[in-house]
Amino acid sequence: MTPQQLVLHFLCCIVIGLCVAYPPFKNYIPNSRRVPDPCRTEIVDGKTELHYVKAVGHYGINSARNPFGLDFRRTRGNWTILCRLDSDGDGLYNGYELGDVRCMWKAYYPRSWRSLRAPFSHPGITEVFNKTSKRYEVVPQLRMALCSRRFPLI
Template sequence: MLLIVLIWLSFLDCIHCLPEHKLKIPNSENVPDPCDPGKFVKSIGHLNYDGGGPLNSFGSDFESKRSWSLLCPLDSDGDGFTNGQELGDPKCQWKIGDLPERIFNITHPGVCTPVDSEVCKRQIICKTNIQTHCGFTQFSTSILTFITILMVLLTILKFISNTELKYRYEHDIWPTTCCPSLPYDKPGFSWDS
C-alpha cells in the first residue's frame, strides 16, 4: 500500500497545473503552441505545456500577482507586448466570466513570440527550454530514486536475515537440483519428473 501511495505522489507533481487558475486569465484555453502550430497549450504558466514542473516567466508573474488586473499590463516574456495584448485584453478591462475583447490572434504570454522576430531569435524557444510532454520533475525523480533505494535495501535486509540462506552460505550447502520436491505426493501427480 505504501508503494502505491509513493508512486501516486511521484506523479502528483506532473499534474500540478491547476485548472482554476485558467479561469482567472482571459483566453487561457485559446493560447496556441508557438512551437507546434495547430495545437493549443494546456498550461500557459509552465514550461511544460501539459502542466506541472517549472514555471515560465508568465507563471512566475501569475504566482506573485494572483490578479489579472496586476498581471495584464506586464510583459512577462519580454517580447514587447503586454500580457493583455497577447491574451486579447489590451485595455486590461477583462473580468472573470466576461468575454475578452479579442478571441483571435492570441499569443503566448510566457514565451517570446513571434519566435522568428528579432527580439525572440536570441532566445532558444522551441528546441530545449519547452517540453512538450509531461516528463518527470525533480520531485518525482527524487521519490522514484528513494523508492528504488528502499526496495534494494529491503531486499538486502531480507537476504541477510534469512536464516536458511545464512546457514547454507556458511556451510556451503546448496541444493543439487533446481527445485526440491514438494513435501507431499498425490496419486497421478509427479512434481519431480
C-alpha cells in the same frame, strides 16, 4: 461504522478536499484555453493549424513555471496588474498577447468577454513576429531549448 470504514471515509474526505481546494487558474486568465503553442503550428493544405497549451503558466504539466506563471503567482492572479506586465520580455504586454488589448476582461463577467480578440502569442514564451509566416514564433536562439520540452496540448 467499523474503524476501517471510518478511516476510508476520512481519507476520501481529505482527497476530495485537496481536489476541490486546487483553484482552476484558467478561469482567471482571458482566452486561457486558446493560447497557441509556440512550438507546434503546422501548415496543412495552405491553412495554419494551431495547437493549444493546457498550462499557460508552466512549460508543461507538472513542470516549472514560465515567466508568466511566476508573475501570476507574484500578483496572486490579479488580472488588472498582470495584464500590463510583459512577463516574457518580448515587448508585448500580457493582455495584448492574450487578446485583452484594453485590459478590460474580468473573470466571471460575461460582458467583458465581448472585447476579447483571439490570443496573438504565448505570454510566458519570448516570441517575435515573423513577416513571412505572418505569425508570432519563438525567438530562434531559444527554439531548441524551449521546444524540446513537451508542451501540454489540448
